Amino acid sequence: MPTDYRYDYSRRDPRLPPPVDRALEHAPIPEDVRLGMYRKLQELRQFGKRAHDLFLQNLVKGTTHLSLGMEAVATGFGAAMRPGDYSFATYRGHAHSLARGVDPGAALAELLGRENGVLGGKGGSMHLTDVAKGMMGSYAIIGAHLCIANGAAWSAQMRGTEQVAVAFFGDGTTNIGAFHEALNMAQVWKLPVVFVCENNLYMEYTPIDLVTAVEHPAAGRAASYGMEPIVVDGNDPDAVYLVATRVLERARRGAGPSLVEAITYRSGGHSRADPGKYRPAAEVEAWAGHDPIPLYHSRLLAVGVPEATLGTIQREVAEVVDAATEFARAGREPGEPSLLTEVFADGGSRWRN
Amino acid sequence: MPTDYRYDYSRRDPRLPPPVDRALEHAPIPEDVRLGMYRKLQELRQFGKRAHDLFLQNLVKGTTHLSLGMEAVATGFGAAMRPGDYSFATYRGHAHSLARGVDPGAALAELLGRENGVLGGKGGSMHLTDVAKGMMGSYAIIGAHLCIANGAAWSAQMRGTEQVAVAFFGDGTTNIGAFHEALNMAQVWKLPVVFVCENNLYMEYTPIDLVTAVEHPAAGRAASYGMEPIVVDGNDPDAVYLVATRVLERARRGAGPSLVEAITYRSGGHSRADPGKYRPAAEVEAWAGHDPIPLYHSRLLAVGVPEATLGTIQREVAEVVDAATEFARAGREPGEPSLLTEVFADGGSRWRN
């Protein structure tokens, strides 16, 4: 039986990006916030590219999942969140970590499996965590962290702190059971939690629409949980920032959870050295034309930021990422002692006397 | 801290049954089908009461979950299904088993843990199964069987047999992850499967509305799976039969899955000797006035069936249930040999040489 052409996913009709919303030029976003977002975008992009290079140099072992092309979601939310808020991410968690202020050097060192990594090398690329920064963890098995984010939100609710928990996840994650359980409980308990689906159109190598009963994997399910269906251009930092501000405020004042679907696209592969060939060339190309960095660059020029300011930011970030790389490469391999630490809260791993 | 009155669930506002739909008197349902449904209703009711008596006599050990008051759902679907169709039920599976023609004696013997039980005593009250009758099992852990029903439907689709799989489950089951996974996959694969939620307003001892984000635990989620929201009076056999006929036909012709929410009520407790005291008295009373048996009795009289015909059916069923009881009580306790059989397909349980 010859394979139906539809199973060569690269030959399907391309799914195109939305047009840039020019009206956002007039959005009420202070310039310092915008410049901060531009800096963050640059940091996430340059960090991601560096991680990719180091992977190709075989310095990042195992696997790594980059957010190249998807940086605006982490950026917009990162800018809207408060320091005490909680972030929960997937294996694709570098951008979300940096967006909360995790040190790029410690993050890169973790990818390299070094002792000076943010997890001492024990967690690796898929598990970046920095509790001091509100980055409560990157979880590599689909679904669980939505439930855990609920718990952090429940705790904030009980402690009356106005903290909000935000869980980031992919389109593919909307089809796992834990998604359903988490969203229902969040609404029933009116938890201060925001669920952010980064819909990059692919669940690994499979187009999301081929495995999902509705067009919008997240927004199309919002009504099941008494939530508003929210779809946003995930490549536009301003658009994301505005939505983030709104849903965070809602959560903070006790009005309950929200579900946001941010449409975006990976410019690279799913992980490691995946060339992403299962995607139509026209699609990859169209989304390259909707990349958040040139998009936001133009936006800032349009609202009057001088080109030179942006150039300076780019160069400053480049220095930061170079320094981070130095820091990471200079780290030692973790040694025997740390192997058996931190299984239990006494610091060790003793399971018997 | 004194407990909020809302946590004495028996003091909440009662949730009332829908009015009887008198128009259904004119539904195009042949009289023999109606008389068959009346007989089945009687069988399910009398069987349920007998099981309850035997439980109180300590002859049914462990636990048992009855469908008293809820018989019209199993009856309506049972009448609409074809012999080759597949049924999948929960621990509350007696009615669904009998509705597919499982022998009441073998079912009762199983409840009594006897060798002549339909499972030889190995499964017990929560696991009634009779593959020869299309009763593909009763599953006691919430959620799983919706996924398994998909598989039977997938198999029918591949084999091109026009069989349909029907999964029955409670309102509480709509909040578990497997529900979500099953419904999504069913729609994506256009499986000939029907999901039937028996919404009896309670998840065990907790009112379903207190733990569910939407008013209709099933129908309120249908849109998430590209399905039509269907709510039916689950205490009216004709209403259930009509809906069942429609969704089964839809599945059979390849148009895909459906989700039906049948509103009903347990007249008794959740399991064992639960008196169901967590429910408002007015609610219990109102639903007693909407019991499927008097409802259908009146319906049949209204459409011209003589009282005597119904009386005869009742008595015939009473004899069947008495004979079933005799059969069950006469069964022997299963013996040592059967303990170690049927773990594996060779009939035994050897896990080593």
Add this chain to the structure above:
Amino acid sequence: MAELTYREAVAHGIAQEMRRDPSLVMLGEDIAAAGGVFKTTVGLLDEFGPLRVRDTPISEQAIIGAAMGAAMTGVPVIAEIMFSDFLAVCWDMIANELAKSRYMTNGQVSFPMVIRTANGGGARFGAQHSQSVENWAMMIPGLKVVAPATPVDVVGLMAASIRDPDPVVFFEHKSLMAAKGTVPDGEVVDRLGTARVVKEGTDLTIVALALMVPRALEAAARLDEAGISAEVIDVRSLVPLDAQTILESVSRTGRLFTVEENPRMCGWGAEVVSIVDEEVFWDLDGPSIRITTPHIPLPAAAALEDMAIPGVNRIYETILKSVDGPGEAR
């Protein structure tokens, strides 16, 4: 001193700790208004109110996730999973997330939480509501595992589990719910990782857990009559494991028998045998014997279930045969 049932001891132990620590909360299906399907949480809603004792939807993954997220942000939690069989429904949350997150984050997160669950057979509930799954938890690094056999141990080990900064899976045995015992007045706090010699003996050591403890004791009494002096150890806590108490006893008696309710393969007793074998082999006077449920799902019928789970007779006969057996003669 009060005489409590095992079931009452659960609520008693929880109440003691909720009074002590006002931040301690609990959640689970039907635990609040209904007091739990095993009536182990009766009275807690009334005393501590609906914000600290919460009914949940049937969403075990969400339950464990809520507990984890709260615990890692400073709120200690008791989560109930109604039957231990249902741990399977949220096994990813427990085995992959809860157990591993501290290690993966190099100690950045802590989970002061207890997962309580009704475990074990004897209630004629059939294969999906009767399992003894202590080994499921024991095999996952990062979890602590407790299974008390008496009311006083329920209270003391519950307190210890709640005060422990690590996640503890706390197995309450369904067939012990009605068992009675005295519990001292005032605060009762025990220690995890301590086994108890519940009967001293010199000829052989029986290691048992939960429901198997009273059965082992009864078998030991009959062995006494037969002139065989059996020591009986109640393991109480599988992780941390009090290996010293077991090793010391077996070194002295020279023989080990485990009594396990779980189906045989990879039960906790296998681990105990392998530790004993590795560490005190030269003190052994004969093979270590495991008395377990056969490697089958549990049947529902009373007659069958009673044959499956180790009973006093089987324990007694197995031991008697083994110490009289041809091995010894050699």
Add this chain to the structure above:
Amino acid sequence: MAELTYREAVAHGIAQEMRRDPSLVMLGEDIAAAGGVFKTTVGLLDEFGPLRVRDTPISEQAIIGAAMGAAMTGVPVIAEIMFSDFLAVCWDMIANELAKSRYMTNGQVSFPMVIRTANGGGARFGAQHSQSVENWAMMIPGLKVVAPATPVDVVGLMAASIRDPDPVVFFEHKSLMAAKGTVPDGEVVDRLGTARVVKEGTDLTIVALALMVPRALEAAARLDEAGISAEVIDVRSLVPLDAQTILESVSRTGRLFTVEENPRMCGWGAEVVSIVDEEVFWDLDGPSIRITTPHIPLPAAAALEDMAIPGVNRIYETILKSVDGPGEAR
């Protein structure tokens, strides 16, 4: 005779069976168009088409359920769970439904299905993508459990698993994917429940599984040089377990060493030790020793992961020390 990698052997074995049985189907995440994330199913979509080789949503419970429902209605199925760690996400389906339904229904339903999954460490994926969880499956009555170490065993045991009328959990080791070996032309069909003596020896017996087999062999070669003759057994199938081959070997050599990739507690090796202890105790010349990953989650960093998982050196040193040790002197 063809030289195949372990990874190619998977597709080769499946293709052999899909050609034989036109009703056999498979499903899983990214198995069709992408050929699997480990490239173990490359070419199957092209040969057998999208109706027999299906990509699924990320819905592991629905995947196992679909396989179960199809299998019980006469369609044999191969289901892939991408990483064995994810078995936890659908553990209820596997441990409570799939494994128990035949028994509970007294044999009314059969599940001719295979759950394939990538297992084990060494790939620096960290704690949630690296576990060796053969014991998770072994401890559940009703499941069969297979873990091949070589390409030819992948093909032969895959065929045997597919033809077996019971559910088989088939563990494919991530760190063996690139290993090469010859596979005979024509149909290759092996038998479940047969271990293989991969190296004969007289002084002691090493029992190993999957990735631990080549390491045990290498350690045994070094022991040979040190004048110690080790027999190495590749268990291949944990359920059914070829206890005879193990017992016969240990009876002959007098010493047992298990090499397990799993964290220590309740590993398959504990079960093997307990069987050996119970049945051939009097033939033992010293303690049985288990060489395992410590009881910790697996770390991601290469340096740490290599310390955690038993390597040739650790196997060699442990055995050397143990056979020279004070015990022997006694």
